[in-house]
Amino acid sequence: MAFIKFLSSATHIADFLKKHPDQKNEPQTVLVGRSNVGKSSLINHFFPIKNIAKTSGTPGKTSLLQCFSTKLGLWIDLPGYGFAKTSKKERFSWKKSAESVLENNPRLHCILFLLDSRHPPSPLDLLFHDWLKKTDSPYIILLTKADKLSLPQQNAQKQKIAQILKEDPASMILYSIRDIAGKTQLLYRLKNGTFT
Ligand SMILES: Nc1nc2c(ncn2[C@@H]2O[C@H](COP(=O)(O)OP(=O)(O)OP(=O)(O)O)[C@@H](O)[C@H]2O)c(=O)[nH]1
Numbered sequence: 396m397a398f399i400k401f402l403s404s405a406t407h408i409a410d411f412l413k414k415h416p417d418q419k420n421e422p423q424t425v426l427v428g429r430s431n432v433g434k435s436s437l438i439n440h441f442f443p444i445k446n447i448a449k450t451s452g453t454p455g456k457t458s459l460l461q462c463f464s465t466k467l468g469l470w471i472d473l474p475g476y477g478f479a480k481t482s483k484k485e486r487f488s489w490k491k492s493a494e495s496v497l498e499n500n501p502r503l504h505c506i507l508f509l510l511d512s513r514h515p516p517s518p519l520d521l522l523f524h525d526w527l528k529k530t531d532s533p534y535i536i537l538l539t540k541a542d543k544l545s546l547p548q549q550n551a552q553k554q555k556i557a558q559i560l561k562e563d564p565a566s567m568i569l570y571s572i573r574d575i576a577g578k579t580q581l582l583y584r585l586k587n588g589t590f591t
């Protein structure tokens with residue numbers, strides 16, 4: 396699964412497609428989740444080409460839609476939400492960028508919704524999850540940084556988060572950039588189009 400190329404960043408998906416008309420019909424996979432949850436790291440791990448997506452220990456690293464051409468269509472790294480230092484103006488522009496990709500978008504193939512496996516979903520996570528349900532959007536929940544938990548803890552957290560979200564635990568994938576278990580499951584689900 397190595398092919399990936401960074402194309403450009405944009406504030407709105409329409410601007411991006413104007414600049415890259417050849418990408419107009421590509422199915423779009425969008426990564427969503429709070430700041431620092433591991434979105435950019437997942438891209439680097441899933442398509443292992445010398446850290447193509449910028450990651451950071453400091454939250455708020457990804458600030459625009461980062462668009463990548465991949466073997467599985469267009470992948471879009473959305474800026475993380477819930478970064479404490481974000482101003483009102485920045486939150487508004489996040490909303491605009493997110494809406495441009497997530498709403499009324501016939502090319503949207505799947506939303507990868509990332510949650511930290513160690514913590515219960517935050518109020519903003521819950522809000523976004525409600526939105527996914529309400530809009531009947533195709534999504535996969537990934538529980539990131541699983542390597543920071545023991546195996547029994549991983550399973551306990553999966554059950555607990557599933558209960559909070561009223562999701563089937565079997566539909567959620569534990570993901571770690573330290574091994575390939577999550578990556579294998581995600582690849583299978585994306586190729587087969589099995590979304591929640
Ligand atoms: N141990 C471990 N660390 C991880 C994993 N995934 C991400 N991290 C670390 O978490 C930090 C944040 O990762 P990013 O990928 O930059 O997070 P992001 O969601 O893109 O953050 P924003 O761009 O701010 O929205 C980095 O220090 C990563 O190395 C994982 O599976 N295991």
Ligand SMILES: [Mg+2]
Nearest residue numbers: 434435456457
């Ligand atoms: Mg990022």
